[in-house]
Amino acid sequence: MFRIGPYTIDSQVILAPMAGVTDRPFRQLCRRLGAGMVVSEMVTSDTRLWNSRKSINRLNHTGEPEPRSVQIAGGDPEMMAQAARMNVKRGAQIIDINMGCPAKKVCNKAAGSALLQDEPLVRSILQAVVGAVDVPVTLKIRTGWNTSNRNGLNVAKIAEDAGISALAVHGRTRACSYKGEVEYDTIRDIKQAVSLPVFANGDIRTPEQARAVLEYTGADAVMIGRAAQGRPWVLREIDHFLRFGRRLEAPPLAEIKGILLEHVQGLHQFYGDYMGVRIARKHVGWYLQAEQGGNCFRQAFNQLETADDQFAAIHDFFAQWAQSGTAA
Numbered sequence: 001m002f003r004i005g006p007y008t009i010d011s012q013v014i015l016a017p018m019a020g021v022t023d024r025p026f027r028q029l030c031r032r033l034g035a036g037m038v039v040s041e042m043v044t045s046d047t048r049l050w051n052s053r054k055s056i057n058r059l060n061h062t063g064e065p066e067p068r069s070v071q072i073a074g075g076d077p078e079m080m081a082q083a084a085r086m087n088v089k090r091g092a093q094i095i096d097i098n099m100g101c102p103a104k105k106v107c108n109k110a111a112g113s114a115l116l117q118d119e120p121l122v123r124s125i126l127q128a129v130v131g132a133v134d135v136p137v138t139l140k141i142r143t144g145w146n147t148s149n150r151n152g153l154n155v156a157k158i159a160e161d162a163g164i165s166a167l168a169v170h171g172r173t174r175a176c177s178y179k180g181e182v183e184y185d186t187i188r189d190i191k192q193a194v195s196l197p198v199f200a201n202g203d204i205r206t207p208e209q210a211r212a213v214l215e216y217t218g219a220d221a222v223m224i225g226r227a228a229q230g231r232p233w234v235l236r237e238i239d240h241f242l243r244f245g246r247r248l249e250a251p252p253l254a255e256i257k258g259i260l261l262e263h264v265q266g267l268h269q270f271y272g273d274y275m276g277v278r279i280a281r282k283h284v285g286w287y288l289q290a291e292q293g294g295n296c297f298r299q300a301f302n303q304l305e306t307a308d309d310q311f312a313a314i315h316d317f318f319a320q321w322a323q324s325g326t327a328a
Helices: 024-032 053-058 077-089 112-117 119-132 152-162 184-193 207-217 234-244 253-288 294-301 307-324
Strands: 002-004 007-009 013-015 069-073 094-099 137-142 166-170 198-201 221-224
Touching: 013 234, 024 253, 069 077, 077 094, 077 119, 094 112, 094 119, 112 119, 112 137, 119 137, 119 152, 137 152, 152 166, 152 184, 166 184, 184 198, 184 207, 198 207, 207 221, 207 234, 221 234, 253 294, 253 307, 294 307
Parallel strands: 013 221, 069 094, 094 137, 137 166, 166 198, 198 221
Antiparallel strands: 002 007
């Protein structure tokens, strides 16, 4: 469909990087379910912190299909360059720069979308990272810092001049966080102003929305984030609709169960029994939150302390669902 450096991306559906969500088990699952590319959780550019358990897990890309895209965050050009170099040595094939995260703990460190306030620093960081590695460098931004300072178009031009290979745009300002209408007009203006691939991000939840956004903005792909939490098969549904113009049937109950069990098992194997059990809780909650009885099940599930008990509970839940037609 489009290229990022030497890599041909054969789907217009990309999984957005989400801290605490897009770990290796989830990325691998989403690739299998239709994502043309996935991006890792944000990794700090301060390599002195890479010995923490969180960073060690986020830097683990063993067994992932190409291209492996790793997102880094920080506000110092040389530290960002060094982080890029070290990630490439660890197997990263694409470096993604985070200038889109609206979280206060990131912005307070002059990173993420806070960088959009300082265009000269943006340019310095992009030039430093692009110059430091021989792999493609991509960038994720927002439309600006706040509604009075929408400079996403300027930043996009800076990115193209600096040699950025692709640009993802969340269609809100940092101040808007995840609220309010998405500025698809701004994404369209950015796409018209640059020649590099542009990914449209923000409130795309259905195949029909994805097609409408691509047609309106002219973007090369959609980047799906929160819509994939608990529904990773939405990536497959969007990909199919964009290719063939018709919807896939909803996955049958047995497949949903299989996907959920695969995901939970992957979490247990990746994080170990203690952390795996705890991280599985939020994902299982997302999978079942819309189902009748899902909230009650989640409350009970969150009290379970072993992998075996979690698997048994999931099997029981789906058995009752299949028998009654509703979740118990």
